Amino acid sequence: MRLSAFKRPNKLIMPVAIKPAVFKPAFMIALLGIGSVSLYAQAATIAPVDTSASSPTAGIQLISLKSDEVPSSNGADNLTDIADGLDAADQTDDWIDNVPDASAVTDDLDYNNSNDINTDIPAEVAHVSLKAISPETLKTFVAVVDLVRREYVDAVNDEELFNNAMSGLLTKLDSHAEFLDAEAYENLRAFTQGDVGDVGLTATYQPEVGYWVITDVITDSPADKKGIAVGDYLHQIDEFKLDDNKQSNDIKQLLTGIAGTQVDVITSEAGRRKHTTTLQRNNNHPQIIETRLVDGIAIIRLPAFQNNSREQILQSLVSLNAPVSGILLDMRDNPGGVLASAVQIASLFMTDTDVVKVKGRQSPLQTLSTQGTAVLKPLPVVILQNRYSASAAEVLASSLQAQKRATIVGEVSYGKGSVQSVIPLNEEQAVKLTVAHYLTAAGKKIDKIGVQPDMTLSGSENTWEQQALDLLSQQERTSGIRFVKKDTSKASAVEKSIPSN
Numbered sequence: 001m002r003l004s005a006f007k008r009p010n011k012l013i014m015p016v017a018i019k020p021a022v023f024k025p026a027f028m029i030a031l032l033g034i035g036s037v038s039l040y041a042q043a044a045t046i047a048p049v050d051t052s053a054s055s056p057t058a059g060i061q062l063i064s065l066k067s068d069e070v071p072s073s074n075g076a077d078n079l080t081d082i083a084d085g086l087d088a089a090d091q092t093d094d095w096i097d098n099v100p101d102a103s104a105v106t107d108d109l110d111y112n113n114s115n116d117i118n119t120d121i122p123a124e125v126a127h128v129s130l131k132a133i134s135p136e137t138l139k140t141f142v143a144v145v146d147l148v149r150r151e152y153v154d155a156v157n158d159e160e161l162f163n164n165a166m167s168g169l170l171t172k173l174d175s176h177a178e179f180l181d182a183e184a185y186e187n188l189r190a191f192t193q194g195d196v197g198d199v200g201l202t203a204t205y206q207p208e209v210g211y212w213v214i215t216d217v218i219t220d221s222p223a224d225k226k227g228i229a230v231g232d233y234l235h236q237i238d239e240f241k242l243d244d245n246k247q248s249n250d251i252k253q254l255l256t257g258i259a260g261t262q263v264d265v266i267t268s269e270a271g272r273r274k275h276t277t278t279l280q281r282n283n284n285h286p287q288i289i290e291t292r293l294v295d296g297i298a299i300i301r302l303p304a305f306q307n308n309s310r311e312q313i314l315q316s317l318v319s320l321n322a323p324v325s326g327i328l329l330d331m332r333d334n335p336g337g338v339l340a341s342a343v344q345i346a347s348l349f350m351t352d353t354d355v356v357k358v359k360g361r362q363s364p365l366q367t368l369s370t371q372g373t374a375v376l377k378p379l380p381v382v383i384l385q386n387r388y389s390a391s392a393a394e395v396l397a398s399s400l401q402a403q404k405r406a407t408i409v410g411e412v413s414y415g416k417g418s419v420q421s422v423i424p425l426n427e428e429q430a431v432k433l434t435v436a437h438y439l440t441a442a443g444k445k446i447d448k449i450g451v452q453p454d455m456t457l458s459g460s461e462n463t464w465e466q467q468a469l470d471l472l473s474q475q476e477r478t479s480g481i482r483f484v485k486k487d488t489s490k491a492s493a494v495e496k497s498i499p500s501n
Helices: 135-151 158-171 182-192 248-255 309-320 339-346 392-402 461-474
Strands: 060-064 069-071 178-180 195-198 201-206 211-217 233-237 262-268 275-280 283-286 290-294 297-301 326-330 354-360 366-369 381-385 407-410 418-424 430-440 481-485 494-496
Touching: 135 158, 158 178, 158 430, 178 182, 182 195, 201 248, 233 248, 248 262, 290 309, 297 309, 297 461, 309 339, 309 481, 326 461, 339 354, 339 366, 339 392, 354 392, 381 392, 381 461, 392 407, 392 430, 407 461
Parallel strands: 297 326, 326 381, 381 407
Antiparallel strands: 060 481, 069 494, 178 430, 195 283, 201 211, 211 233, 233 262, 262 275, 290 297, 354 366, 354 430, 418 430
């Protein structure tokens, strides 16, 4: 990370002008897959998603159980058309309010071609008017930098100081804006491609002491490096206080998120003072969408929205190897993620339907709609959410609710309706900036309001899944759909359906 502006000047100066500069980015984010972001920059052209046969779901075939036979050459859906029209780079949303966003990336841009993106500073801001920034403010800033250089207890280089200054400038705008260094930038790419991160600890509730107790800490993990040890009590994760109503999966979900993001944990040694530790989710691993079958109903636990979430859902339905007559989509604690992924998943349930409206500062209201074949359209759907379901999760829930395509149960969701874009500055650094707000397809506000459930669930959250299953079981269901892999061998003749019990 080398920027010439970070070199220490020989003497204090009071700059009154900013020279235009051109940065060659690693990628530029298309705004929610529907257009380019104009933030004193021209967006590069993003190639559409490659939905060729190399797609993980290109070989999936659907068999309707209403018929006895389905010829291998007819009735198959390669499920690759849903992503048509969506850009390869799409915007994501953050882990509720206090964790940086991630964004899809593309490697299509030529870093040696300066035409990929133009970030020239426009003439109106190239020379900063002293009416906008007073000489005293500039003088004070330079004086603070010099004071830290000379008097701070530890030596701090200029690059770190200026990085901190840029970070402070952004985070003071809102809780979502952020300056991304090389590690955060790379972890962001890893997240959109399917990785998530955790902090490397496991905790279980021990009723004999009445606390969640840390039972495992991975060597050299973020938790280990910050001195958290087996036997410590875990009291709180971010703003979520832990009690006996939580389950181990809930704790795992709260500690897991966008790779490279931060999470605050409050721990204590038994009988000692509590203290807060900020941990990076740098223990990266692939995200797994858990799917299981209960009485013909597929329960899909969706932790976050990533570029491959749609494919993972379909693959998990294939792995059930049984007829599916209903879908319970569990999005509790889901922080959001790649918003275009929410549109792709909505496209599994609805055809030619508006999903979300996006309004930027300088752009007209734009609408994202479903694409392709709604392969899950015949199946009834219940969505389970809680107060921590946010952003893209709220987009999906609200769109299915508005079309009466799903019943939403649980409690009012978080209410996060702003859109962030990741804009590269150079090969290793980027800025995450709030660039738009989104509304439901009906034009209703989500931010600070959330999605109201059709049915509020009562009692311990541990019982909500069964309550949702009971509700889904009461809905009219067909004999179902079975998901199988295509048989690509020439000898294949037919695939026989298996009736549900």
